[in-house]
Structure formats: structure tokens, C-alpha cells
Amino acid sequence: MFENLAPRPTDPIMAIMEKCKADTRAEKIDLGVGVYKDAAGQTVILESVKKAEALWGAEETTKSYVGTVGNQDFCQDMLELMLGKDNPAITEGRIGAAQAAGGSGALRLGAELLAVVAPNATVWASNPTWANHIPLISSAGLKMDSYPYYNRETLGVDFEDMLSHLNDKAARGDVVLLHGCCHNPTGADLSPAQWDELAGFMLQRGLTPYVDLAYFGLGRGMSEDTYGLRKLVATVPEVLLAASCSKNFALYRERVGLVAAITATADKSAIARSQFGAIQRKIISMPPDHGAAIVTRILRDEPLRKLWISELDAMRERMLGLRAQLSDALNVQGGETMAAAVKNQNGMFSTLPLSKEQAEALRSEHAVYLMNSGRINIAGANSENIPRLAEAILAVI
Numbered sequence: 376m377f378e379n380l381a382p383r384p385t386d387p388i389m390a391i392m393e394k395c396k397a398d399t400r401a402e403k404i405d406l407g408v409g410v411y412k413d414a415a416g417q418t419v420i421l422e423s424v425k426k427a428e429a430l431w432g433a434e435e436t437t438k439s440y441v442g443t444v445g446n447q448d449f450c451q452d453m454l455e456l457m458l459g460k461d462n463p464a465i466t467e468g469r470i471g472a473a474q475a476a477g478g479s480g481a482l483r484l485g486a487e488l489l490a491v492v493a494p495n496a497t498v499w500a501s502n503p504t505w506a507n508h509i510p511l512i513s514s515a516g517l518k519m520d521s522y523p524y525y526n527r528e529t530l531g532v533d534f535e536d537m538l539s540h541l542n543d544k545a546a547r548g549d550v551v552l553l554h555g556c557c558h559n560p561t562g563a564d565l566s567p568a569q570w571d572e573l574a575g576f577m578l579q580r581g582l583t584p585y586v587d588l589a590y591f592g593l594g595r596g597m598s599e600d601t602y603g604l605r606k607l608v609a610t611v612p613e614v615l616l617a618a619s620c621s622k623n624f625a626l627y628r629e630r631v632g633l634v635a636a637i638t639a640t641a642d643k644s645a646i647a648r649s650q651f652g653a654i655q656r657k658i659i660s661m662p663p664d665h666g667a668a669i670v671t672r673i674l675r676d677e678p679l680r681k682l683w684i685s686e687l688d689a690m691r692e693r694m695l696g697l698r699a700q701l702s703d704a705l706n707v708q709g710g711e712t713m714a715a716a717v718k719n720q721n722g723m724f725s726t727l728p729l730s731k732e733q734a735e736a737l738r739s740e741h742a743v744y745l746m747n748s749g750r751i752n753i754a755g756a757n758s759e760n761i762p763r764l765a766e767a768i769l770a771v772i
């Protein structure tokens with residue numbers, strides 16, 4: 376039977392990651408896959424994680440199964456971190472959550488839940504969106520469509536177009552996938568005033584937000600990066616949330632994520648949790664425990680938590696510094712719009728107004744690895760190579 380197998384195209388992000396790995400030029404600059412790198416180009420294990428692992432290694436007494444909804448202490452800690460301990464959705468018991476295998480596992484569990492409760496709903500995703508959103512969510516059998524989001528001329532959010540498109544095209548009961556912060560691939564986020572307006576719009580139009588929060592803490596700060604989520608939860612009765620600890624805890628390969636259904640009434644939250652458990656059981660049975668145990672160990676230990684916050688702050692500030700430096704270097708005739716955008720955008724990514732051919736030229740002629748869409752991961756640069764990076768970008772445009 377395997378003779379009938381046809382090769383499938385590789386995921387574009389993974390394909391660029393492989394190409395960059397294979398390039399032997401010492402001067403290469405890897406702005407491809409979304410992982411944080413330090414000034415030496417390394418994706419190190421956080422000190423807080425190392426310490427928590429040592430402590431946890433001594434404390435852990437069993438490797439027996441945890442269960443299909445995973446570590447519920449982790450879920451509670453994460454929800455308190457994102458929403459605030461006193462958030463009414465938490466205190467009123469209106470959240471059914473499960474630990475998931477990374478942010479992707481969480482997105483898929485959320486999509487599978489939608490396929491149970493709203494099989495005819497369309498899930499609206501921003502144009503553009505993370506390359507894996509559409510495969511992950513549509514694999515659950517859901518219909519997907521897109522709303523305008525990023526303007527490749529102004530390099531900002533087309534907020535009016537976004538609302539008017541959803542107003543005209545989305546039906547009551549549809550779901551709108553939103554990047555809670557650090558939009559992937561553009562780095563262009565909604566302002567607090569736009570989140571306020573969007574929340575009111577979603578309520579009035581009967582649309583359910585599905586928030587993907589994969590980079591919180593790495594944009595402008597913990598409270599800034601969770602503003603949109605908190606606003607939606609306060610305004611709209613039902614919200615679906617997928618969160619990841621890959622980036623902010625640098626636990627990428629441990630696959631640590633959380634899916635949560637914020638329900639209108641407390642009696643539905645336990646049902647939502649049991650649905651997540653039943654769905655997860657059918658796919659992977661249960662999520663891996665180690666990374667979630669480490670996150671919980673950190674969040675429940677004051678010194679470790681402080682250390683993690685300081686490490687998170689350092690990652691974010693380094694990226695903001697790189698953004699400012701690249702912006703200054705691009706701020707020459709013809710590069711002004713890019714310069715302003717790179718400075719104002721959030722998180723790891725910006726999408727530069729480059730064609731596929733220009734991205735290819737950057738890779739082949741300048742050893743600068745970025746996505747064909749023009750997406751760069753600013754954390755892949757460093758203060759020494761930014762002048763060369765800016766020159767290369769300006770040379771191809």
C-alpha cells in the first residue's frame with residue numbers, strides 16, 4: 376500500500392528552517408522559524424527552567440499517568456497568569472481547561488470542540504495568519520475563511536476593513552480566530568482602543584472569539600499582551616483560548632500548552648473540560664507532563680517566578696532593542712515605512728513588503744533566511760549583523 380504514497384509539500388516554516396541549517400556560510404542570519412535566540416545565536420534553556428527541573432527531579436515521585444486533561448494545577452496557574460487571579464471568569468468557575476501538547480495541540484483541541492458544538496460555523500482567520508493555523512483547524516473538519524488584517528503598504532492593521540468584512544460576511548455563531556498579541560507573521564497588533572471596539576462588535580454580532588496567545592510576555596509586557604484576551608473575556612459570554620509556553624518559557628520541544636473554554640455559566644465549564652479530555656483521549660490520549668510540571672514549579676515558587684519574569688523581560692527588551700536598531704538602519708530614503716513598522720510592531724515577527732523573489736535573493740545572495748512572505752524573526756539578528764541585514768534588505772528592494 377505504501378507504493379501509493381505521494382510526497383507532501385513541507386510546511387513553509389519548517390522548510391526554511393531546514394534550508395538554513397544546511398547552509399554552511401558562517402555569516403548566515405537565521406530569521407526563519409519563530410524561536411528566541413540570544414546575542415550568541417543560541418536558544419538557551421532558561422535559568423528558571425534549569426532550577427525548576429533540578430528541584431522537580433528530586434521531588435517527583437512517579438511517572439504514572441496524569442489524565443486526559445493533564446495537569447490541572449498548571450491550567451489554574453496559567454489562567455491566573457493570563458487573566459489575573461481575581462478575574463470573574465475564574466472566581467465564578469466559568470472556565471473548562473485542559474493541558475495540551477503545545478499551543479498547536481491546544482489549537483487543535485479547541486477546533487475539535489468547535490466541530491462538536493458548532494460544526495457548521497466558519498472559523499475566520501486573519502489574512503495573513505500563522506502558516507499552520509489553517510491546516511490545524513481545518514483538519515478538524517471546520518470551514519475556514521479569512522478577514523483582511525495586514526496592509527502591505529502601510530504595514531499596519533486594516534482595522535476598519537477587518538470589521539466591515541466580518542460585519543458583511545460572518546454569520547452569527549461564527550468564530551473569529553484572533554492573535555492575542557505579537558501577531559504571527561506580521562507583528563502588527565490591535566491597540567487597546569481597537570480591542571475595546573472589537574469586543575463590543577463581537578458581542579453585538581454574536582461572534583465567538585478564538586484567541587491564540589502564543590507569545591504573551593514577549594510583546595510589550597504581561598498586562599499589555601493579555602489586554603485583548605481580558606477585554607474579550609469581560610465582554611463576550613463565550614471565548615475559546617489556546618495558549619502556549621513554547622516561547623515565553625522557552626520550552627519549545629517539551630510541548631506545553633493550554634486550551635480553555637470560557638463559558639457563559641459555571642455549569643458548562645466542567646462539561647467543556649470533559650469534552651477536551653474525551654477529544655484528547657482520541658488523538659494522543661494525554662499530554663506530556665514534564666514541561667507543564669516545570670511551569671507549575673516556577674509559577675508556584677516566588678524566587679523562581681521572579682527569576683522567570685526577569686528572564687522574560689530580558690528576552691522582550693532585547694528584541695525591542697533589535698527592533699530599534701534595525702529601524703534606525705532601515706530609515707533611509709525608500710525604507711521609511713519599513714523602519715517605522717519594525718519599531719512599532721510587537722514580538723518576534725514583522726512582515727516586510729518583500730516579494731518571494733526578493734526573499735529568495737536575500738537567502739541566496741546575502742545568506743539572510745526569512746520566509747517567502749517577507750516574515751522575519753527579529754530575535755535571529757544581533758547588534759553586530761544588523762547593519763549588514765539592513766543593507767541586504769535595502770539592496771533587494
Ligand code: LMR
Binds near residue numbers: 408410507
Ligand atoms: C513559527 O511561527 O515560526 C513558530 O510558531 C514555529 C512553528 O511551529 O511554526
